[in-house]
Amino acid sequence: MGYVTAVPHPRSEAPGSARAGRLSLAVALLSGALGAAVALLATRQQWSQGTATVAGGAFPLTAKGSDVTGVPAALAIVGLAALVAVFAVRRAGRFVVAALLALSGVGIVTAALLGASDSSALDEQAAQASGDTSASVDALSHTAWPYVAVVGGVLILVAGLLALRYGRLWPGMSGRYERGTAPQPRRKAPAVDPDRPEDLWKALDRGEDPTGA
Numbered sequence: 542m543g544y545v546t547a548v549p550h551p552r553s554e555a556p557g558s559a560r561a562g563r564l565s566l567a568v569a570l571l572s573g574a575l576g577a578a579v580a581l582l583a584t585r586q587q588w589s590q591g592t593a594t595v596a597g598g599a600f601p602l603t604a605k606g607s608d609v610t611g612v613p614a615a616l617a618i619v620g621l622a623a624l625v626a627v628f629a630v631r632r633a634g635r636f637v638v639a640a641l642l643a644l645s646g647v648g649i650v651t652a653a654l655l656g657a658s659d660s661s662a663l664d665e666q667a668a669q670a671s672g673d674t675s676a677s678v679d680a681l682s683h684t685a686w687p688y689v690a691v692v693g694g695v696l697i698l699v700a701g702l703l704a705l706r707y708g709r710l711w712p713g714m715s716g717r718y719e720r721g722t723a724p725q726p727r728r729k730a731p732a733v734d735p736d737r738p739e740d741l742w743k744a745l746d747r748g749e750d751p752t753g754a
Contacts, residue, residue, distance in 0.1 A: 562710030569703040573624040573642065576696025580617035580649050583690035588656060591678035593667035600670050602678055604662040606686060612652035613690045620645035620697040627704050628713055635708045643701025649694030657687035 584606035592599040607614060623642040630638055663678035704711075 558710055562707055565703045565707035566711050569700040569707075570624070572696045572703070573620060573700030576646065576693045576698075576700065577617040577621040577624075578693070579696065580613050580653075580690050580693030583653070583686045583693060584611075584614040584617075586686040586689075587684055588686050589660065589663055589681065589683045591660070591663050591667075591681040593670045593678055595671050599679070602663050602666045602670070604666065606653075606656065606690060608662040609656040609659050609687075610652050613649045613656075613694065616645045616648045616652070617693065617697070620649070620700075624700060624704075627708060628711065631713050632709075635711075635713075636705065639701055639704030639708050641701075642704055643698055646694045646696070646698025646701055649697060650691050651694075653687045653690035653694060656690075657683055 586606060587603050588606045588609050590601070590603045593602055594600075620642055623638050623645060626638045627635055627642065660678055660681050663681065667678045
């Protein structure tokens, strides 16, 4: 007696794919939006501080993230725009935008890590305060805000990776408009009764030949 091996129908995997698509979409939206907000907030905070020696003594100096580097803030905006644009494109376009989203996160992480030990912004302030272009900052110290920007970049990177992996399962904003622009079938012209003069006149008004010739 033979045994029959049950083969799962291809559509049996659809519910699981749909759940994965919805979950990844929710996580990507939350991660991307939160990451952009965190990165933008971090760049507005103090990243480093020190002192400059001037004629009157030590002069305190501080530098915000935007003074150190403008890359994290710019890429946070790019990442946020890419997160929205993912839903406006399909297929290859969605892959490209998702890659841009992931690269924005990588760029934020790299720029923030480099800025965590950067002293050029404070050195420039020290030169301006002392009037000596070769002056540099003393007692340099850094805060934790550059690493907060790193966290924001990682969140944006996660959103980009999710878009690359599951973006094909996500809905697109253009689907509704594509259905709305589909050509509508032409309605068939009503039959003309040659024994009714009003039908003949209506056919002539429509530019039709009422005789059917």
